[in-house]
Amino acid sequence: MRIAVIGLGKAGLPLAGVIAERGFDVIGVDIDERRCEAINSGENPIPEETGLGDLIRNRGGKELFATTRYEGARKCNVFIIIVPLFIDEDRNPDFRILEGAFRSVGKILKKHDVVVLETTVPPMTTEKLARMWLEEASGLSLESGEFYLAHSPERIMTGFSISRLKKFPKIVGGVNRESGVKAFDVYKEFIPSLHMVSSAKVAEFVKVIEGCYRDVNIALANELFKIANEINIDFLEARKYANHEYCNIHLPSTGVGGHCIPLYPWFLIKEMEKREKYDYSTLLRTSRVLNDQMINYWAEKIVLACMKIKKPLADIEICISGITFRDGVKELYHSRNLALAKALMDKGLNVQVSDELFTRDEIEGMGLKFGNAKEADIVFDSFKLEITTKGGI
Amino acid sequence: MRIAVIGLGKAGLPLAGVIAERGFDVIGVDIDERRCEAINSGENPIPEETGLGDLIRNRGGKELFATTRYEGARKCNVFIIIVPLFIDEDRNPDFRILEGAFRSVGKILKKHDVVVLETTVPPMTTEKLARMWLEEASGLSLESGEFYLAHSPERIMTGFSISRLKKFPKIVGGVNRESGVKAFDVYKEFIPSLHMVSSAKVAEFVKVIEGCYRDVNIALANELFKIANEINIDFLEARKYANHEYCNIHLPSTGVGGHCIPLYPWFLIKEMEKREKYDYSTLLRTSRVLNDQMINYWAEKIVLACMKIKKPLADIEICISGITFRDGVKELYHSRNLALAKALMDKGLNVQVSDELFTRDEIEGMGLKFGNAKEADIVFDSFKLEITTKGGI
Numbered sequence: 001m002r003i004a005v006i007g008l009g010k011a012g013l014p015l016a017g018v019i020a021e022r023g024f025d026v027i028g029v030d031i032d033e034r035r036c037e038a039i040n041s042g043e044n045p046i047p048e049e050t051g052l053g054d055l056i057r058n059r060g061g062k063e064l065f066a067t068t069r070y071e072g073a074r075k076c077n078v079f080i081i082i083v084p085l086f087i088d089e090d091r092n093p094d095f096r097i098l099e100g101a102f103r104s105v106g107k108i109l110k111k112h113d114v115v116v117l118e119t120t121v122p123p124m125t126t127e128k129l130a131r132m133w134l135e136e137a138s139g140l141s142l143e144s145g146e147f148y149l150a151h152s153p154e155r156i157m158t159g160f161s162i163s164r165l166k167k168f169p170k171i172v173g174g175v176n177r178e179s180g181v182k183a184f185d186v187y188k189e190f191i192p193s194l195h196m197v198s199s200a201k202v203a204e205f206v207k208v209i210e211g212c213y214r215d216v217n218i219a220l221a222n223e224l225f226k227i228a229n230e231i232n233i234d235f236l237e238a239r240k241y242a243n244h245e246y247c248n249i250h251l252p253s254t255g256v257g258g259h260c261i262p263l264y265p266w267f268l269i270k271e272m273e274k275r276e277k278y279d280y281s282t283l284l285r286t287s288r289v290l291n292d293q294m295i296n297y298w299a300e301k302i303v304l305a306c307m308k309i310k311k312p313l314a315d316i317e318i319c320i321s322g323i324t325f326r327d328g329v330k331e332l333y334h335s336r337n338l339a340l341a342k343a344l345m346d347k348g349l350n351v352q353v354s355d356e357l358f359t360r361d362e363i364e365g366m367g368l369k370f371g372n373a374k375e376a377d378i379v380f381d382s383f384k385l386e387i388t389t390k391g392g393i
Numbered sequence: 394m395r396i397a398v399i400g401l402g403k404a405g406l407p408l409a410g411v412i413a414e415r416g417f418d419v420i421g422v423d424i425d426e427r428r429c430e431a432i433n434s435g436e437n438p439i440p441e442e443t444g445l446g447d448l449i450r451n452r453g454g455k456e457l458f459a460t461t462r463y464e465g466a467r468k469c470n471v472f473i474i475i476v477p478l479f480i481d482e483d484r485n486p487d488f489r490i491l492e493g494a495f496r497s498v499g500k501i502l503k504k505h506d507v508v509v510l511e512t513t514v515p516p517m518t519t520e521k522l523a524r525m526w527l528e529e530a531s532g533l534s535l536e537s538g539e540f541y542l543a544h545s546p547e548r549i550m551t552g553f554s555i556s557r558l559k560k561f562p563k564i565v566g567g568v569n570r571e572s573g574v575k576a577f578d579v580y581k582e583f584i585p586s587l588h589m590v591s592s593a594k595v596a597e598f599v600k601v602i603e604g605c606y607r608d609v610n611i612a613l614a615n616e617l618f619k620i621a622n623e624i625n626i627d628f629l630e631a632r633k634y635a636n637h638e639y640c641n642i643h644l645p646s647t648g649v650g651g652h653c654i655p656l657y658p659w660f661l662i663k664e665m666e667k668r669e670k671y672d673y674s675t676l677l678r679t680s681r682v683l684n685d686q687m688i689n690y691w692a693e694k695i696v697l698a699c700m701k702i703k704k705p706l707a708d709i710e711i712c713i714s715g716i717t718f719r720d721g722v723k724e725l726y727h728s729r730n731l732a733l734a735k736a737l738m739d740k741g742l743n744v745q746v747s748d749e750l751f752t753r754d755e756i757e758g759m760g761l762k763f764g765n766a767k768e769a770d771i772v773f774d775s776f777k778l779e780i781t782t783k784g785g786i
Contacts, residue, residue, distance in 0.1 A: 226670075
């Protein structure tokens, strides 16, 4: 069995590494030539991923060979697709990257090959779009059993992906029964805790609703946090005693960023809108808006904190400390912390940013002012949610 | 130490029983004369409450003496108030029962007595209203240390209340420091897992947000259930695989009934509205509406199921099986199952109800038609969420 992993990003590379570690030959395909070269030289391009360094050092360029050319994966009989899916300005999924990957795989697809999609997608994407792209590009027919197609959503979390792959339950579902069985048998070789669900669609839905659970519960934490502050209650004290076996109130934040959680609710909201079931996603939409609007809540808190500084408002140096979407992960996609900094800049305030994961050049390259938390008049720590003013008033 | 428990309902009676079991003399005060007589004769008025029967049989009329007269509690030095709080038609809390209880306790309050409110209330009720009622009725001053006042929210669940009191963490918070310490020392005598929080307000908030967590998460389950049905996915299969250490998607339902969860979000919503913070409770309000509207979703499902019956729509016998708010608990307050039956009747449909906890007389006394699930054309099992048609089509 030779396995191709299409997409060597934060989700694909740990998976490719784990498969290679189990003794399989893995061809990794990625558009980023420098990344491929690094991997083949044994260098880990995702240093924040625990355990990945060892895997890449030992297997990179050997059992795990990275290439930018799909041709290099022609001899593979299993294709795992794990490329990004974004949403466009109207919050609809933008399938272009996914379509490109599937059509490229389709061109080298042979009879009886197995294709598994790992990217989190709207339900029905695998059975409809992925199938169509593969059949069109390959000339093979799924119905005649000429190839197999399944979905197995990645459940990684950057920093803990290797242990997740080794310990966390993973699911797989086929677009037809044979596809499910084939994909299950393949995955069983390298995923210890594997469960088969009744269809690819169910597997897709499972992953999407996990994200919805997180988004809604973070929105709830944010709403309760606002209420607690309004009535002068220490939210974290209350949360500590509210949480028990049957209660799991999440942590408040500046909102939800990254490639995952903020996108998934839209998959369902947009699908329901297409069906004119506008009242089937009111909670998901409310939560999404609430989380995205948290930056306005924090912007107001920061502006009001300026009253403690004896300077004209426009002169006060405001430093946003921490601009990534999550502490310790160098990723800005839909980062609300970065959005908060920009929102304050848009108001004309004197905003700097600081983040230990970014150099001065990188920060200035984004059109932001490089700041120093020790010198600014006001610092907002976007992960601790603390506003401190100079002199510690 | 002699302890009075004001209110011997589903929450108060188990608490009174547990305190009596620990060897304290308990005077229980309740407006219901028949209930008091039953308790004093050793009869348990809440048979569905596991373990309560033994407690009442052994302690009723002895260590636990029930009376309708507050005068009977005059020698007590601890007063625990655990009477119902409802909301009015505008969803504002209706404090009349609570006020009556506090003013009655106030009239027999002596210097250095301890008063603890267990009823779940909007934050600040204890420090503002309860304090005012007690001071006005007693002439004593809290500030001068003449009495102590705290909140310790009940965390019972009918059926499991005794074990909850014995095992579950319980919190207590005073309206001032001394009150917190005094109430903690009293409760420590009969509550093994007790924690002190910084104020009565925090204790109130803790309990209310637990309810909000439940309400929002049930709303989420209901929304995802509707979406799953729309796209032909078995929601329960998806839920099974979505839930793990970090995900806890709840069960779908006909909504949320009973005295607790459907009320608590309104405590916060109404408080925020009073403060003109209309956007501070959008998620709580959306969830409340979503849960309450689930009966319309089910009504439509039931009407559409009538297409399977070869009879004029108006002649089809529709049976709603299970009208209580929760399976196995004889309680109809805000029951969505009962509301569903009524909503279908309002449409002019031929609706019967059946419920093993209610006799024919009781059902007919509510203006409902007594039905038999075995004979009706269509049966909706409101706890299993199953619609079955005669002949099992």
